[in-house]
Amino acid sequence: MTASLEASILWGVDRSELCDEALEDRVRRWTPTGLGAPTARAWQTATVRVIRREVVAAIEAVQRWRIVPSDTTVSPSPSDQAAMDYVYAVALLLAFAQHNWTGPPVHLEAQAFSDATISLLQVDGEELWAAPGTASWLALSQRLLWEKVGAAASAYHIWWYGRAVWAHQQCLSGPSPVLQQRLRQAYGYLLRDQVSDVAASADEPTLAALPEGTPLQDPRERRLAGVEWSLIQHHYYQAEQAVASLEAAARLSAVRVEVSGAWGVRLWHQQRQTALMVARTEDPPNANGASGDGQMERRPVADEFLLPRDVPLHDPDVIGRSVVSSAAAAVASSTLRTEDALLVLTRCALARSYGAETRLAGEQLAALVQLVLDTARQSDARATTDTLLRAYALLLRCRLEADKGRYQERTLHQMEELCEHWYAAAAIDPHPVYRLRYLWAVAYPPRWQLHREYAAVLGRLGLVKSALQVYQQWDLWDEVIDCHRLMGNMPRAERLVLERLQRCGRTPRLLCVLADVRAFLPGRSANAAEDTDPVSALYAEAWRVSGGRYARAQRSLARWAMRHGRHADAVRHWQLALALNPLYPDGWMALGYSAQQLGQWDTAAAAYTRVVQYEPDHAEAWSNLGGVLMQRARSTVEDKAAAESTTPADTVDADHQRALECFQQACRWRPDMWRLQYHALVAANVVGAPAVAISALRRLLAIRNGPGWTTVTDDGMQLTRLVQWLERGNAEAVDDVQQRWARHLVAVLQETAVPAGVSEPLLWDALARLHALLGERLAVLRYRQRQLRCVLHRDECKHGRRGAGVSSADHEAVCGVALLAARSARDVEGGEEEASPLRRGLLQQLQSVRRQCAGQGEAGASCGQLAALMAEWE
Structure with a gap:
């Protein structure tokens, strides 16, 4: 298969870019040699449909070809099978992505697929979230792509396989180490010479037969793959590596985006301009379209002609966006190309990787989001490639405005637009080509996650019942329980779960959900022993039913044990859960806490270390790690002192230095x-x-x-x-x-x-x-006098005895401070001009101390020395 054909399959081609006759003619010329006539015709039809992103027609064309050879005595050749399997796998993956991410929904024959493979996709004990009936599309696509990986596989083939694995990971409830390794293999081959830390992963034995050199030569494709890889690294808690990958991809673009200040307004009736944060683009005049898709004609376009729709802000005071007075700032966004906007949005997705979350960081993100939205408004009608980028920019704006009171109504309607209207829109524009082109390079969430965010917005506005309906629609039982708990109706939640158990059987997930519900029922209390606790029994049953592969069961057992102070049991359960899937920072954090409560310093230190490796900005984990190291050092020194009769205070363990570094990191983030x-x-x-x-x-x-x-x-x-x-x-x-x-x-x-x-x-x-x-002896005298005055005043306030003398319990301490003050006065040379009044004032204070300490019983050492010094002084 030619590189030009595979590039067309990768990017997709709309009819406005190439008419049907021209595309069909190109596909005929690109047809691989050695295919039989029936296979060639079926392959051409399916390939044209895949390029047009008409996924249903492409899948049906391949299925018709599969039925015809089964009725004859001639079986397809290996070349025929390989060519058709490649097109079929790409079509299935695109269908899965379109149905679970961008829409419009895909409708395929139900009997042709089944979700029997869904258990195979639940790797590392994580749950799979996908629309019903679509999981088999992803499983079959991965299998067909993986079977053909070998010496003859092209870079595009490896790329599609990596995308299939990345889509699989995004549909899991948590990161998977197995999928992480597969993604390192695929993208390590694609970006072998682009990012240093990826180069090591290209030597995996599975891909050892692939050709040498950099597979992707086109800068546009290398930039796109680099952006996808940066999002993958960010998903697996590799913050620094994700930033490095994104910066390497950005170096392939001639456009630079920076955030700076400008004078402008945000209110309709604002008279005085203020400093606002805006994003600007810097495009060298000799770029010559270096960013990949060329310079397009620009003219303002109304928002109603763009999908998804930008919901306006109905507020008589707020404009809804920053309006700068500088003409240069307003025109700057016209040079932002589609793929440069992709880099901007990826930078927003990696915001936490760049540093701590602050209010300033939020303003910077808002400026970048507004730059992308303004670019879409200034594009002509052909700029529909911005559709998915526009959807993600609108989603980012919703997240930034979710906690702002006057923006909450717009946030609610904008989320509804993204969840329902845009997804279900079957209009020609935006065509699925533009919806799917940059899907794997944009952190746009799958539908179930998007609806979860929408329901969270409803919940914050007090619309708990509406949020409950959304959660039930997607079987988000954890959130369903929270809603019923807010409404004080936990028995209703229990009945819902029991009804679902009768229909679906005792699955591990439903057993855990039932245990969660019963844990929050009124009057629920845990027994002292875990083996007699009914809630723990349900979690244990879920673990047994899953064959020891459902990590959530052990996590729930660990949390339940921690909730009731059984930290030894919690450590055991967390270790089992993390052995199944170690990519779970919250689990390592909880394990460290339980081990710390038991005095298991080595286990706690190892657990907290894993947390800060995954999340370097976790201030609490850094602080806890420092505390554990200090405690371990203290216990080590005390054991050594008991054995060797040494003084613990004179020993400084190496853990102390590490603890100091941990506390410094914690202070850096908080x-x-x-x-x-x-x-x-x-x-x-x-x-x-x-x-x-x-x-x-x-x-x-x-x-x-x-x-x-x-x-x-x-x-x-x-x-x-x-x-x-x-x-x-x-x-x-x-x-x-x-x-x-x-x-x-x-x-x-x-x-x-x-x-x-x-x-x-x-x-x-x-x-x-x-x-x-x-x-500086004079300064010493001045501060000793202040110290004595402070001690006397504190003693009077403590005992409520102003002028009644120093209490018997504190007179030795007061005399000790007075003695230090007297010695400092003696050490000051008498010729100093400022010394005489200080010494006279101090002498009066000392005489007062002596009078107040009289009659306090046997004088201490300080009292006697003070009396002798004053006698010598006078």
Whole structure:
């Protein structure tokens, strides 16, 4: 089969691009040699229909050819069978994609297919979600494509097989390691020289017979395959690799898109322009159509002529989009081609891979989405290739506006447009060619997932019954249970599941759903033993019925055990579930928590490590991993100290350094959480990293009075430990390094704590000791006096004894602070002008302390030393 023919099958051709007579003539000239006359005619008919994306006619043509040879004594040759199987597999895959993603719905003979193969598609214990009667289309397409993979297979053949596997993965309830390996094989061959981490996967023995070199030579095809691969990597939690793949694909385009600021308005009656975030395109004048599909004529087009329809915003104040005043910004989007818009939308799909989710990131996504929508409005009537990209852009806009009050009505109607009207539209425009062309390179969800999002919008608006109908339509039983629980009607949910069990039998999924329902019934409580608990028994039955292949049963058993504090059982169940499918970050997170509760530090550390490998921006997992490493190091040091009689405080384990790195990562993704900053401060003090400790202390003090802050008495102790570490640097003399860190820490405290009105004895003590390191004795005296005043005031407030003297329980501590203040006053040279009033004020405070401590019983060491020093001073 020629490369030109396979490229036409890959992209599809509409009648506006090539008439029927010209296409049929080309297909006749592209007919493979060696085919029999009946096979050649059937092949030509099926191939033309596949190129036109008339999938029903193509499938029926192949089926008629299969029936005719069965009535004769002559069986088809291997070349005949191979040629027809290839076209048949592509047609089945396109039919499956059209019916489950873009529409219009596909209607095939029910007797020709059955869902008996659905169990084969449920790999790694994950459930398959697909429209009834269509699962066999995907299974047969994968089998036909895989059987012909070998030395004679073309790059397009491998590409279609990868697309079939990618469609299979998107219809599963979770990521599959088996399918991930198959996708690495297929796209590793296609993009062998484009992305470095894919090159290693091209050496898999299954594809060892494929030809050497880069299979895809056309930059347009290489860019499309690169975009598809970036979405696959993102689906499997490979964030950095996904970004690298997308950037490699973007380098094949001459157009560059950037997000910047511009003056404009968002309200109809806005008089004063404000700074808005907009997306601009930069198209070199000598691009010569380098982006792939050439420069098209542009003229404004009304939204009503485009599908899917852009639902307007009915609000007297809000325009619905950003309107910039700069003419250059308004015209910039006219240079955005279809495949460049694809790169923009893929960047939006990988938004989390680029960094933490912030409000600024949301504004950037909104600007990129508006750029794509504006491009469609400025296209002429032939620009229907934007139809799927436009649908995904509208979906992204719905997600961005879902939590904004004035946009909720438009979000509801826009989701309804995508779920029902556009999917069912059987009009010529947009033709299925344009709906399916970029399906595998756009993160547009399958229908069941799209309806789930639509029902979630209904639920947020309080339309719970309407959301319930959508969930029941797609058998989304977990959400059905949530709806009944919100309505307080769990017995009704139980009756629905029991009725379904009578019709469908005791399938693993329905057994788990029934257990979920009964777990939330009023008065439901778990027994102490798992083997006597009826809810656990249903989950265990689901596991047995599935033959030990239904991962959800073990996950449910683990959650049920965690809910009732049976962490040992939870660890066992999570390990069984994750052994079946390890691509489940929430499961690893829960396993780490249960193991941590049991003191199994190695298991917990390994589990949290898997979480951060899958989701590098998971701040909680980073924090938990750091805490586990600190606890493991502490237990290791204590065991060693018990065995060798060493001092644990003098031992620093290697896990402490790793824990510090984990807390730093957690602070990177959640800089607003004070607890993470505090943990980073503790770990830095243990390791002896003053730069990290001072930085963490700065952020901790900056958010001390922010939302979520609770009084933590240990923060002052950590400050004291940091100062002690600086003091231990050189016992004989203070070096330059100590002074540099001391000055840095003093600047941080004076910048954050002192202006904020923080009055803590430990703060003034730390400042006094830091100035002592710097040799500034007058400052030491000033802060010691503040420390003494703060201690006296705290004692009076604590006991409600203003002017009544120091309490007997605290007089030794007060005398100790007073002694430090007296020594600092003695060390100040008497010739300093500012020293005399400070010393006189301090002397009055010390005399007051002595009077208040009189009659407190036997004087302590500090009291005696203070009395002797004052006698010498006076």
